[in-house]
Each structure stands twice: as C-alpha cells, then as structure tokens.
Amino acid sequence: MTEGGKTTSPKLSPAARAVKKWRRKRGALIMVLHEIQNQAGFVPRETAREIAEGMEVPLARVYEVLTFYNYFKLRPPGKAVISVCTGTACHLKGAPELVAELEKELEIGQGETTPDGLFHLQCVRCVGCCGLAPAISVNGKIYGKAAPSQVRQILAEWRAVFREEDVDD
Amino acid sequence: MTEPDLKKIAGEELARQGEKSARIACCASTGCLSSGSGEVMEALLEALSSHGLADKVEVVPTGCMGLCSHGPLLGLEIGGEDGFRFLYQEVNPLLTRLIVAEHLLPSLEAGGDFPVPEFLSSHLLPLDIPFFTRQEKVVLANAGRINPERIEEYIAAGGYRALEKILREKTPDAVIEEVARSGLRGRGGGGYPTGVKWRNTADSRGGEKFIICNGDEGDPGAYMDRSILEGDPHAVIEGMLIAGYAVGAQSGWFYIRAEYPLAVERVEKALKQARGRGLLGKNILGTDFSFDCRVRLGAGAFVCGEETALLASVEGKRGTPRPRPPYPSQSGLWDSPSCVNNVETLANVPAIIRQGAGWYAGMGTETSKGTKVFALTGKARYSGLIEVPMGTTLREIVEEIGGGSSSGRPLKAIQTGGPSGGVIPVSLLDTPVCYEKFQELGSIMGSGGMIVMDGADSMAEIAAFYLEFTVDESCGKCAPCRIGGKQMLDLLKKIAAGEGNARDLSQVRRLSEAMRRGSLCGLGQTAPNPVDSTLRYFEGEYLNLLKTDDD
Ligand SMILES: Cc1cc2nc3c(=O)[nH]c(=O)nc-3n(C[C@H](O)[C@H](O)[C@H](O)COP(=O)(O)O)c2cc1C
Numbered sequence: 001m002t003e004g005g006k007t008t009s010p011k012l013s014p015a016a017r018a019v020k021k022w023r024r025k026r027g028a029l030i031m032v033l034h035e036i037q038n039q040a041g042f043v044p045r046e047t048a049r050e051i052a053e054g055m056e057v058p059l060a061r062v063y064e065v066l067t068f069y070n071y072f073k074l075r076p077p078g079k080a081v082i083s084v085c086t087g088t089a090c091h092l093k094g095a096p097e098l099v100a101e102l103e104k105e106l107e108i109g110q111g112e113t114t115p116d117g118l119f120h121l122q123c124v125r126c127v128g129c130c131g132l133a134p135a136i137s138v139n140g141k142i143y144g145k146a147a148p149s150q151v152r153q154i155l156a157e158w159r160a161v162f163r164e165e166d167v168d169d
Numbered sequence: 170m171t172e173p174d175l176k177k178i179a180g181e182e183l184a185r186q187g188e189k190s191a192r193i194a195c196c197a198s199t200g201c202l203s204s205g206s207g208e209v210m211e212a213l214l215e216a217l218s219s220h221g222l223a224d225k226v227e228v229v230p231t232g233c234m235g236l237c238s239h240g241p242l243l244g245l246e247i248g249g250e251d252g253f254r255f256l257y258q259e260v261n262p263l264l265t266r267l268i269v270a271e272h273l274l275p276s277l278e279a280g281g282d283f284p285v286p287e288f289l290s291s292h293l294l295p296l297d298i299p300f301f302t303r304q305e306k307v308v309l310a311n312a313g314r315i316n317p318e319r320i321e322e323y324i325a326a327g328g329y330r331a332l333e334k335i336l337r338e339k340t341p342d343a344v345i346e347e348v349a350r351s352g353l354r355g356r357g358g359g360g361y362p363t364g365v366k367w368r369n370t371a372d373s374r375g376g377e378k379f380i381i382c383n384g385d386e387g388d389p390g391a392y393m394d395r396s397i398l399e400g401d402p403h404a405v406i407e408g409m410l411i412a413g414y415a416v417g418a419q420s421g422w423f424y425i426r427a428e429y430p431l432a433v434e435r436v437e438k439a440l441k442q443a444r445g446r447g448l449l450g451k452n453i454l455g456t457d458f459s460f461d462c463r464v465r466l467g468a469g470a471f472v473c474g475e476e477t478a479l480l481a482s483v484e485g486k487r488g489t490p491r492p493r494p495p496y497p498s499q500s501g502l503w504d505s506p507s508c509v510n511n512v513e514t515l516a517n518v519p520a521i522i523r524q525g526a527g528w529y530a531g532m533g534t535e536t537s538k539g540t541k542v543f544a545l546t547g548k549a550r551y552s553g554l555i556e557v558p559m560g561t562t563l564r565e566i567v568e569e570i571g572g573g574s575s576s577g578r579p580l581k582a583i584q585t586g587g588p589s590g591g592v593i594p595v596s597l598l599d600t601p602v603c604y605e606k607f608q609e610l611g612s613i614m615g616s617g618g619m620i621v622m623d624g625a626d627s628m629a630e631i632a633a634f635y636l637e638f639t640v641d642e643s644c645g646k647c648a649p650c651r652i653g654g655k656q657m658l659d660l661l662k663k664i665a666a667g668e669g670n671a672r673d674l675s676q677v678r679r680l681s682e683a684m685r686r687g688s689l690c691g692l693g694q695t696a697p698n699p700v701d702s703t704l705r706y707f708e709g710e711y712l713n714l715l716k717t718d719d720d
Pocket residue numbers: 354355356357358359360361383384385386387388471472473474475476477509510511512514515616690691692
C-alpha cells in the first residue's frame with residue numbers, strides 16, 4: 001500500500017497473511033518462514049523485516065533461524081531448481097557423475113545459478129526414492145534411475161517449459 | 170459431537186468394498202509417483218470407464234508396496250477376499266490399458282478364473298518370491314493396501330479400535346504396562362524401551378505434557394518413516410493418541426522434514442478427517458480424554474533429529490542440542506514433560522494394543538522384540554521397503570529377500586545405521602537383526618537404512634562420504650565435533666586419494682577417540698562409527714592406499 005492511502009486494496013502482503021495465520025500459535029516462526037519460502041522460493045530481506053515486526057521478535061532472531069536451516073534461501077534461485085540426490089543409495093549408484101555432468105552442461109558449480117537465471121544446481125540428501133537411485137529432482141519432479149546421458153534431455157525439457165511460459169505471458 | 174460408532178463405519182465401508190467385483194491398488198507413494206504412477210492411474214480410470222467398469226472396479230491409490238525398484242506397481246484383486254491376486258511391475262499407461270482390456274475384463278466375464286495372456290504375464294511379479302513371503306508386516310500392514318487418504322478404510326481395517334479399547338477398558342497405567350511387556354524399543358535409533366520412556370513422562374510433574382512424533386528421518390538413504398507417514402498416517406496418529414492417554418498429555422506434535430511434502434499433506438489430511446470423526450479433539454469417544462495434534466516442519470538440518478535439538482526447532486528456534494539431563498521426559502517442549510517417539514515406534518503401538526503384548530513379544534530375540542522396517546538399497550537385486558521380524562539374519566534379508574547382488578559382483582558389506590552406523594562384512598551375514606548384536610559388531614540398528622555394497626565400493630571412500638555428511642551437518646556448538654570432524658575428514662580424503670601415510674591413519678584413530686568422548690550430542694559421538702567399522706573389517710583396504718615413506 002502506498003503512503004497517503006491512494007490504494008484502497010485490502011489485500012495483505014504475503015508476509016502479513018502468514019503472520020496473521022500463525023501469530024497466535026506457539027513455535028510458529030519457522031512455519032511462517034516456510035510459507036514465504038514456498039511462495040517466493042526465497043525469503044527476501046524486506047519480508048524478513050515485516051515478519052520480525054509482525055511476530056514481535058527481533059530481526060536478529062529471524063536471521064538466526066534463517067541462516068541455521070539449509071532449507072531457507074536468502075537469494076532468489078533460478079527458475080528451475082535442480083536437486084541432485086547425494087544420499088547414500090544415490091551416491092553409490094552414480095550421483096557424483098550426475099553432478100559432474102550437470103556442472104559441465106550448465107557451466108556452474110553447486111549452489112550456483114546460471115547467468116540467464118534459468119537453472120539453479122544444488123545437492124540434497126535423500127529425496128526418498130532410494131529404490132530408484134540415482135535420483136534428480138527438478139522443481140519437485142523426480143527423475144529416477146537417472147544417467148549422465150539423460151542430462152541434456154532433461155535440461156532441454158525444462159528450457160522448453162520456460163519458452164512456452166514466455167509465449168504465454 | 171456425536172460419538173463415532175467405529176463398528177458401523179467399518180461395516181459400511183466393508184459393504185461398499187464388497188459390492189465391487191475387483192479392486193486395483195496403484196502405488197501412490199513418492200517412489201512410484203516419480204516412476205509415473207500418476208499417469209498410470211489416469212490411464213486406469215479412463216480405461217475402466219471406457220469398458221463400463223467404473224462402478225464395478227475400485228481404484229485405490231495406496232502407500233508404498235515395497236518393491237520401489239520395480240515400480241510403478243499395480244495390484245489386482247479380482248473377486249473379494251479369497252479371489253485372485255496379481256501384481257504387475259514397471260507399469261505404464263499403455264500396459265495399463267492392456268491389463269484392463271485383456272486381463273481384468275475377460276476375468277470378470279469368465280467369473281474369475283482366467284489364464285493371463287502371455288504378453289502380460291511377463292510383467293507379473295511372482296508373489297511367491299522371498300521378497301514377499303519372507304516378510305512379516307505389522308507396521309506396513311496397511312501401506313500398499315488401503316487408501317491412506319480415507320479414514321474409513323483405516324477404520325475398516327481395524328483402525329482406532331485400539332484407542333477405543335484402552336479408553337473403555339484400561340487405565341493409563343495398564344496401557345504403559347502393556348507396552349512395557351511387549352518389549353517395544355525406540356525405532357529412531359537409540360532403542361530405548363518405549364514403556365520406560367512413557368512411564369518416566371507419566372511420572373514427571375507438570376500441568377501440560379506433550380507427545381512428539383519424530384519424523385525428521387535424517388539418515389540419507391532411508392525412507393521408512395516417510396513411507397509410513399505417506400502410507401498409513403492414521404496408525405501414527407492412533408499411536409500418538411494412545412501415548413497421550415498413557416502419559417497424560419493433551420497434545421501431540423508432528424515434526425516432519427520439509428523435504429517430505431507428500432507425507433505432510435497426508436498427515437494433515439488424516440488429522441482433519443480424524444477431527445471430523447470426533448477421534449481428535451474434546452472428549453474423544455465420549456470419555457473425558459481430550460487430545461489434538463499439530464504439525465511442525467523441519468528445515469533441512471540433520472541435527473534436528475536429535476531430540477533436544479528437535480524440541481528447540483519445534484519451538485521455532487535454531488536446532489542446537491543441549492546437554493541431558495534433564496531428559497525431555499522431565500523437561501522438554503516449553504519446559505514441560507515431553508515424550509519424543511519415532512514414527513515407526515508409534516506406528517507399532519495400535520497393533521500391540523489390539524493383539525496384545527504377548528503376541529508382539531513372541532516375535533524377535535531375547536532383547537529385541539517385534540518387527541523392524543528397513544529401506545533395503547544399494548546393490549541388492551530387489552530393493553525397496555521391507556519389514557522383518559527381529560532375529561531374521563542379514564543373510565536372509567540380503568540373499569533371499571533382496572535376491573543377492575544386482576551387479577553380478579560378489580557382495581562385500583552391509584551398512585546399517587547411516588552416518589551414525591557402520592559396516593558389517595559379508596562374512597558376518599549370519600548375524601540376526603538385534604540392537605545388541607549390531608552394536609557388538611561396531612554398527613547400530615539405527616532407524617532402518619540398510620545399504621548393500623559390492624566389491625566395487627571402496628570402504629575408505631564410503632567412510633569419507635559419511636563423515637563428510639556429519640561434518641556438514643554438525644551444528645558447531647562443541648569443538649570435538651566441529652574441529653575434530655573436519656580434521657578427520659581432511660585426513661580421510663587424503664588417504665582415499667592415495668596421498669596419505671601411516672601417521673595420517675593413526676591420527677585418524679586418535680581423532681575418532683577424541684570425538685567419541687568429547688562431543689556433546691549423539692551426532693558427534695557416533696560420527697566416527699563409519700570410519701572405525703570400516704577400519705575394523707577392511708583395514709587392508711586402507712593400508713593398500715597408504716604411501717610408504719620411500720614412495
Ligand atoms: C544426530 C542424531 C540424529 C537423530 N535423528 C533421528 C531421526 O531422524 N529420527 C528419529 O526418530 N530419531 C532420531 N534420533 C534419535 C532421537 O534423538 C530420539 O532418540 C528418538 O526420536 C526417540 O524416539 P524412539 O525412542 O521412539 O526411538 C537422532 C539422534 C541423533 C543423536
């Protein structure tokens with residue numbers, strides 16, 4: 001809402017909505033941060049401040065929590081987040097080779113985003129499909145029994161998705 | 170709220186199911202969904218309606234059927250209880266349409282007995298293989314059979330009857346006594362007797378008490394708890410209700426990894442349905458027992474599986490462990506007495522109450538009772554989720570249920586207990602599944618990860634892999650774990666790369682001892698286990714990697 005009250009929209013910001021839902025509940029800070037992380041893919045600084053105010057906790061406490069847990073991101077990730085499972089089963093069945101292939105194809109390292117903002121590469125622990133090791137997940141879609149030779153095709157599939165979205169816009 | 174009549178709900182559900190001439194179970198757990206069971210389900214529904222079978226055949230999206238490596242799995246039950254059962258593997262939409270047109274339809278027309286055409290039978294899994302016959306399902310009895318998103322199916326399978334029984338017939342003390350006599354021990358890794366933990370919590374003074382369900386499942390390479398939560402969430406809720414009644418708690422708190430969105434969704438749905446049926450909330454089943462559950466999510470920190478760190482995390486704080494005592498049973502969540510139990514531990518409870526402590530204690534060894542769920546993975550031919558009675562030997566699990574090596578290379582070792590556990594060499598495969606036996610061998614039972622390794626897997630590399638995990642996940646609160654772990658990892662990596670010498674190896678041993686003794690919590694104390702156990706059984710592999718001084 002702009003100052004001066006020009007906009008009369010009663011719409012709350014995502015942070016305000018999450019705070020409103022969780023304010024009165026015990027141990028809710030992490031749940032509020034989850035809501036933001038899920039919607040935006042990361043927790044922007046401004047939002048963190050809004051949450052601190054709304055939940056009546058010091059901003060430092062919010063950051064203490066945000067930085068402790070791997071799940072929360074402070075910066076926007078790429079449009080497609082590629083998570084390579086590096087759990088034990090996947091490790092034994094070739095996860096390191098998958099990571100190497102992805103790094104080569106995307107020309108980025110783990111925890112990095114491609115310059116065009118399309119792909120973010122990360123390693124995660126066990127996505128729970130050990131019977132299908134090695135596994136990769138892209139924005140939640142899981143590719144089981146993945147081989148380095150499939151990497152290009154998977155990337156092409158997602159590039160196509162984003163091209164379509166651009167056309168739709 | 171009017172009291173739910175469980176018998177009536179069960180009766181109506183069974184009657185509804187009885188009207189169908191066939192039931193098709195389609196695995197809708199994370200594993201099979203990622204192999205495409207979502208598309209299979211769509212194709213199935215379409216095919217059924219195009220053949221006019223939509224009303225006659227029930228399609229049941231189920232939890233994990235176990236054999237994830239061969240998914241998506243489709244189970245056919247034609248003609249009721251004593252009808253015909255078939256299990257199709259690696260199903261796709263085309264195959265699904267063929268199964269409906271060429272197997273299901275003609276079977277129904279023929280009144281049941283119908284020879285499966287050959288082009289389909291090659292996709293059938295024989296149901297008499299040890300993978301199925303050697304298992305004993307208590308915790309997983311419903312997973313893969315019922316639709317976890319319908320409370321009626323859980324009730325029809327005998328669900329919530331244990332709760333009803335204790336509320337009507339047993340004092341809290343008698344419930345604790347029953348669980349103690351069953352010999353149930355914690356499935357989260359520690360193996361602490363559940364009855365004793367409940368007794369301690371019940372005896373602690375405090376107005377408010379909590380039950381906490383530990384669904385953090387930290388072991389990377391294991392997914393027992395996820396599958397239980399996805400496949401039979403009501404069993405865990407019923408277990409929590411029974412625990413709550415026994416210790417005098419008013420609420421139960423689920424702590425589930427955020428990486429398990431489907432498990433979270435199923436639990437939340439189940440809670441809502443249980444509330445709707447008056448099985449959670451005020452005055453449950455017309456008694457003065459009131460109890461409700463909430464869900465809190467983890468956020469990607471392995472150490473939060475440790476109970477004191479978990480409690481801090483549920484309170485919305487950083488998850489760092491604190492020294493014990495006081496134990497959570499004395500002072501836990503918001504300083505109130507809290508009973509922290511693992512998902513699988515709680516899922517055992519309804520069956521124990523229903524079938525009695527004697528029945529449960531009849532399975533297993535002297536010290537380890539009941540069954541244990543394992544995620545059997547790595548180089549086994551059949552890999553997936555299995556449940557066996559305690560006392561089953563590793564040989565039976567790996568060679569019979571797992572079907573031996575998947576790679577054709579001879580097997581070398583079994584890893585249990587994840588990053589806090591160790592390896593057991595194939596020469597000791599006759600070891601029975603038992604908390605004490607595993608510990609004697611330098612491993613631990615752990616939460617149920619079981620990874621089969623073959624000759625191609627380097628033990629020094631595996632040890633470094635696990636240590637890297639724990640070093641990464643150390644919360645940094647105490648020096649032996651934070652600094653010792655890092656130093657040990659650097660040395661191990663050096664050795665694994667063929668750059669280390671004998672001095673490095675003895676330094677590894679010293680650091681291991683220091684971490685074991687000086688670390689504050691279980692993470693640091695057990696972090697050296699993978700290193701020590703590989704050194705114990707495969708020292709030769711390490712020695713071969715060492716550089717001699719004149720290299
Ligand atoms: C580093 C560390 C990680 C742990 N992770 C888990 C876990 O993921 N799940 C679990 O149930 N218990 C875990 N535990 C054990 C818990 O602290 C606790 O003992 C357990 O939840 C108690 O439940 P139980 O008695 O039913 O096993 C972990 C312990 C340590 C030291």
